[in-house]
Amino acid sequence: MPLDPQHAGPRDPVAAVFSSVVPGSGQALRGRIPQAAIAFLISAALLGCTWLIERAHGGGAAVLFLMLLVLPWWAIQSYDAWLTAQSSEAGLGQTLKVIWVRAHDVRYLGALFLLTALMDLYIIVANPGYSLTVFCTKPAGLLGALAKAQSPTLHTLIGYGFLRLRRWSLLLYLAYAAFGLLNGTANYACFGYGRVRTVFLVTLIAFTAYVFWRRRCFTAPRAGYPGL
Numbered sequence: 001m002p003l004d005p006q007h008a009g010p011r012d013p014v015a016a017v018f019s020s021v022v023p024g025s026g027q028a029l030r031g032r033i034p035q036a037a038i039a040f041l042i043s044a045a046l047l048g049c050t051w052l053i054e055r056a057h058g059g060g061a062a063v064l065f066l067m068l069l070v071l072p073w074w075a076i077q078s079y080d081a082w083l084t085a086q087s088s089e090a091g092l093g094q095t096l097k098v099i100w101v102r103a104h105d106v107r108y109l110g111a112l113f114l115l116t117a118l119m120d121l122y123i124i125v126a127n128p129g130y131s132l133t134v135f136c137t138k139p140a141g142l143l144g145a146l147a148k149a150q151s152p153t154l155h156t157l158i159g160y161g162f163l164r165l166r167r168w169s170l171l172l173y174l175a176y177a178a179f180g181l182l183n184g185t186a187n188y189a190c191f192g193y194g195r196v197r198t199v200f201l202v203t204l205i206a207f208t209a210y211v212f213w214r215r216r217c218f219t220a221p222r223a224g225y226p227g228l
Contacts, residue, residue: 011082011083012026012030012081012082012083013082014026014029015027015029015030015081015082016078016079016081016082018081019039019077019078019080019081019082020074020078022040023039023040023042023043023044023074023077023078024036024037024038024039024040024043024077025040026078026080026081026082027039027077027080027081029081030081032091035080035091035092038092039077039080039081039092042073042077043070043073043074043077046069046070046073047070049065050062050065050066050070053065060196061199064199064203067112067115072105072108075108076092076095076096076099077092079095079098079099079104080092080095083095083098103165103214103217105214106162106165106211106214106217106218107162107163107165109162109207109211110158110159110160110161110162110163110164110169111159111163112159113155113156113158113159113162114155114156114159114160114163115159116155116159117151117152117153117155117156117159118152120151120152120155121152124148124149124152130148131144131148132144132147132148132151133187134147134183135182135183135186135187136186136187136189136190136191154172154176157169157172158172158173158176161173165217165218165219166218166219167218167219169218170211170215170218173208173211174208174211174212177204177207177208177211180200180204181201181204181205181208184197184200184201184204185201188201
């Protein structure tokens with residue numbers, strides 16, 4: 001019988017810890033050797049791609065690849081080890097079903113927002129003279145400080161809301177994305193092509209399309225949603 005994604009079998013936190021350190025080791029610990037080999041090989045291939053991207057396109061592109069592909073996969077295979085089930089149906093396919101049903105993909109995006117909030121805050125503190133470009137201008141004084149402060153503040157709010165799957169965070173993100181798209185387009189028109197500017201716009205559009213596609217995951221405060 002296929003496993004119900006709502007009740008995917010016994011959990012194994014020890015296996016999850018092992019796989020979070022060495023991909024596939026948690027599965028191997030539970031005797032799931034084929035799944036362990038797959039997890040390890042995919043992880044090694046992704047890390048190899050990250051290295052190649054860093055050599056060819058620089059650290060910024062490598063970090064983007066790491067956050068969008070490597071870290072999600074690392075989390076997926078660790079979660080797969082944690083969801084270890086005593087069933088012939090257990091495996092990566094079943095784990096992906098559980099992730100989809102429980103909206104862990106959206107929660108991962110929330111974690112990324114919290115991470116970027118910390119990165120934004122570090123940039124602001126480490127570079128006091130840094131100015132954010134807003135519609136082709138760099139506000140100074142109080143307006144400049146507020147322009148810089150909105151990024152970590154909104155990223156924190158959106159990240160928290162995504163982790164809790166709150167409907168208000170979806171609306172807040174869509175408003176934030178609309179502002180980001182307008183601002184990015186205006187800056188593109190003023191300053192022309194730039195690799196960072198182009199990557200930001202493309203990533204923002206793709207990110208927003210995915211969030212909108214998964215909009216049904218967001219619930220009212222008391223509606224609840226399946227846990228881990």
